[in-house]
Amino acid sequence: MKTLETINVIKRSENAIELHNISYRYPNSAEASLKNISLTVEKGKFILLMGSTGAGKTTLSLCLNGLIPQLLEGELTGQVSVAEKNVGKTAVQSLSKVLGLVLQDPEAQIIGRTVEEDTAFGPRNFLVPFDEIKHKVNQTLEKVRLKGYNQRLTEELSGGEKQRLAIAGVLVMEPEILVLDEPTSELDPTGRAEIYEMLDDLRKKKDLTILLVEHFCEELIHKADEVVVLKQGEIAWRGLPTELFRNIPLMHQWGIKPLPVSQIGWYFYEKGWIAFDEIPLDIPSAEDLIRALFPKYGQGHRPGPEPRQGQGEGYLLNRELSLPGKVSSVKVNDLIYHYNSGQPALRGINLTIEPGEFVALIGQNGAGKTTLAKHFNGLLKPTQGEVIVEGMNTLQYDTSDLSKTIGFVFQNPDHQIFSATVEKELEFGLKNAGFKGQEIKERVDQVLRYTGLERYRSVHPFSLGKGERQMIAVASILVLKPKLLIIDEPTTGSDWAGVRSMMALIRKLHSAGTTIIMISHDMDLVAQYAKRVIVINDGRILLDSTPQDVFAKEQILRDSAIIPPQLCRLSSRLKDILGNEIFVESRDFTAMFERLEKIGC
Amino acid sequence: MNNLGTKYQESKLSPWNVKRLSIIAIFIALSAVGALIKIPSPVGTIGMDSAPGFFSALAFGGLTGAIIIASGHLLTAAVAGFPMTIPIHLYVAVQMALWAIVYRWVNEKLGLIPAVIVGIILNGVVSSFAMLPFMGMGGVMGLMPFLIVGAALNVIISAVAYKAIKGSRLI
Amino acid sequence: MLEYLPGDTLIHRLDVRTKMLGFLGLIISSFLFQDPKYQLLILFSTGLLACWIKIPLQKIGRMLLPLLPIILSIILITGFTFAPERFDRTSSQAILFYALPGDRLGATLGGFLMGTTFILRLLGMMIASSVLTLTTSMDDFTEFFHKMRVPVEVSMMLTMAIRFIPTLDKKRRLILEAQKARGTKFNEKGIAGSIRSYLTIMIPLFINSIMMANSLSMAMLNRGYGLTRTWTSMGEIKFASRDYRAITFIVLLLMLAVFVRFGLHLGVL
């Protein structure tokens, strides 16, 4: 009897998470958000949970610590147990000792006023003695690399620090399992890599079981033990990361962004040149592969990329040729800007952007990108220097007047949506600009069609997902037909499909003649879409050139926390084959093999 | 709320209460922030300090609204350094709580528009007269236009916002 | 927001309970006396306290400015509306002049003095509350609630509310910017115009607050809040000998004030 029990315990304790046939429906929605999910996770594993928007990743995480059904009502069936505890029968609060959940938005998770107070919040609820709390807090802060931050005000932390503090807040309770829901969505590439590093560390040192929800994956392939893919509330796929990331069609099917290098590999695989296992997942192996294959299939040809309009030298040419009489879209002269306190956020910016350009602003968190962009529509007025947009000096115009020619889409769509239907939301800007009846209707119809929002015309915006709300925010600016469109991080938190449809829309606008200025932390997007990249570092312009030129300067970029896109790094390593060409799309690479084939045939 | 036969006798505060607590806390903070939003009007600038309270009375219940509006008033006053002295602010806070409950009640019985009218009368006219013992008739007359315009702006905005948000799945 | 003025004066170091007692004593004595002379004395002593902690002067100015119209109207209106019968002293019942012909709406001397008292009381209270809030940290206040047996939920709620003011204020600024960027004008004429444009701020602000409250409740539960109704208290507050001395002093002063008012029957109008 006794032995049987022990065996049972041992057997069960190997599984950190056990889900049996979980189905869940939110109280106010018609369809179930989770359907028949069964999943076991062994102790000490690092699991990556992926899937498109609305797949149910967040919902699943909430089931794991009992917030569903204890806080959120609705129909839940099935059995959830974590670390031998039946989640349905244990209060959420006591579960937090075994399973720590870090939510998406760090802002609302930070409860204390100072870093120390916030970290101590959990242990205090468990009545841990004062001295022990002190000790634990210091220990945890060191683990998340916030050592010595004890007395800092949480209000004044940077985005990355906030995110790490949120993790510290649950980690200090020493849970066995850590569940993180998109913990890096607003960080620059270096900040993101740091968090992943830290998680990896924690797992190795503390035998922590980790379940991470994430859209991005480049750095995670070799860290995660297993990937679970959700699709419409069901587990669609489960297996080794390498299996998934090599299988490009599968990735397309689940709506996950494939790695550029494996896209190249997949091409080789389809040609029958390599085996499935040889599809590269990182840059060194891709480099080796191309070096090995090139003499065989691509020798003798010094390929150039497919000619793409406005790229490379062409872009510079355009700029030289721009007539002196023509009005620039943006002209910034010696711009210096101070916020009320402390250091200047911009320290002498000089910049000209011509009509029809597609410019990307990149740089680390806090570099001053948003601050600069806000000058373009007069939300901020220069402390020194001047900003002239479409011939108007921003000092002399109100933002509401400038809004007729300059569109600005902010990062968080929820800051601007206030109408009860999508249609009304779009009409609002037009009414402000003084348009009437028929004109309003026509423009709204046109933009709804253009953005694919037609079917949501009379739906409440807040019953839609975040990706769609982002689209609504863009649409509500597009109705004004701006000549210059500024978009601040248009794709954070979107899945791959969302990113692509947003970028397709932006490209469409660009080819229709709109000048685009885009701020982004997603270097793949920047490399693929922008024609000119401006790197901001500490309030100054560090680099300003074509994506190819900028991303070739790996060393300089590293100082401003930018990691060039995978393919650019690959191109730099292949200089002897490619010459000085920097490729930004996988088809540029495959093209050099393709052309040869055509000739060969 | 009770699926799976969830038991939480061991915890003294159920998840639902924690949720109410965080709504109250956030909306109290919002009242203080609302006071920083200054709407120009013929009688001077009006703050949006009671709109969050009136809104939460409609959205989350009369009692919740009452707690929010009263604490919101006190917190706003505290931030400004209790300009009308603490006892008077307490007195006003109790009144506001009462108005929030009535506002919610009228909305349920008669509808939103009567509730708005009642809210404006209570918070504009009745509140002015309630200051009689402290300021005399003159104070009341001086205060009345200011209070009526302030009440109108806050109550109407809370009602329209409630109508606009009700259709989503947030409340 | 509820700023704390760093410093190391005696007032900073006093226990929060002592300070609260002193504050209460001040309110009581201020309401004991109707005579402006006594109010002036109280105002003067609070002024001394304010100088002691080196209060920033412009802060007081900023607090006073919006009150100016009310101050004036209180003096005038009290002067006219306090009927002579309401004063104990005959000197106060004297009517200075009549505003309307036919001896109606007379302005009493007592009325004007009473008005002045109202103002001085208001000023004294303002300064006293500033001194209190500027020298007491938030943690001390929380601890005070705890000691006063205020339910933990209530003090949690207040702490949380104060913690989220800056966060929500940032939201307010972001929302304002987003709406300006799409052409909302905030200087429209008339009440209807203002309501329409400010709704564009208030609705997103409500929506964001609801979403934030939802995440906050989850975050609190995730970290064990509500498991028990107490928690480990950090930074215990303790009475020091200076507190006992200060409390004795406050009580003596208060007794003196009561004696002057009821024993000697001074300070009335």
Ligand SMILES: Nc1ncnc2c1ncn2[C@@H]1O[C@H](COP(=O)(O)OP(=O)(O)OP(=O)(O)O)[C@@H](O)[C@H]1O
């Ligand atoms: N509070 C809610 N009420 C009703 N339905 C909801 C609620 N929250 C989410 N849903 C629905 O449940 C489904 C799953 O949502 P969930 O948030 O779990 O997706 P997700 O995979 O986390 O997506 P994302 O990548 O956007 O975070 C979606 O269809 C969503 O519309």
Ligand SMILES: Nc1ncnc2c1ncn2[C@@H]1O[C@H](COP(=O)(O)OP(=O)(O)OP(=O)(O)O)[C@@H](O)[C@H]1O
């Ligand atoms: N409202 C403000 N008041 C004071 N300082 C500010 C304010 N907004 C930004 N700053 C500071 O100005 C600097 C530049 O900030 P900005 O928001 O422009 O950075 P960013 O490049 O957009 O960063 P991110 O990638 O995180 O969005 C930062 O140091 C930031 O702390």
Ligand SMILES: [Mg+2]
């Ligand atoms: Mg999610």
Ligand SMILES: [Mg+2]
């Ligand atoms: Mg930014």
